[in-house]
Amino acid sequence: MRKLLLLAMFAAFAMPEAAQADIVIAGIDTWDSTSAPTVGVVAAGLTATATASTSSGAWSISDSGGDPGRGSSVDTTWGTFDGNGTAASSVTDVGTSNFTVTNARPTAEVTLTLTNNGPDDYDLNAFHFDAIAFRFRAPTGYTLSVLSGSDIDVGEVVSTPTGTIGALGSGTALADSNHDGHQDIDIDLTGLADNT
Secondary structure, rough: OEEEEEEEOOOEOOOOOOOOEOOOOOOEOOOOOOOOOOOEEEEEOEEEEEEEEEOOEEEEEEOOOOOOOOOOOOOOOOOOOHHHHHHOOOOOOOOOOEEEOOOOOOOEEEHHHHHHOOOOOOOOOOOEEEEEEEOOOOOOOOOOEOOOOOOOOEEEEEOOOOOOEEOOOOOOOOOOOOOOOOOOEEOOOOOOOOOO
16 A cells, blocks of 8 residues: 655735744645644634545545554645744644545545635645655656636646655655655646735
């Protein structure tokens, strides 16, 4: 079994009017469901949901009892973003510390929905996550798209080839015995024609 593990979806967006530093407007860093994980960090005025594909068991939040939390990231950052006062979880010893594509699935999806009902507009500056792939059949690329029905420009933001996320083959040791050797991934959103 090879896995792609994701941590810290949606992060580091800034309010344009106040010229504030980047903040996390929505973030997931612990996983309480395989189909609708709770968005644990949400900025004022926003609602945020996550819906994961569940066909054929696409996602898992439980590792084996002998290796709980395998693959979770311990560095408390969202990608490389430190959260500007909102650190990501450093917990790595429970199964819900990570979100794992199940055995031998070539693809899996998570749809993230943000709704702004507050008085402030937000510029979407970046999307941050941590990921690692290990064993032979894990997905090792990713695509980020803005879906139809959005109030910003719809379309593919970035798509990477297979091998973009570091893959570890059978018998290859991870960065440490707790499997915390994630790749920090930061996707710039400032180039979108409409990122507000």
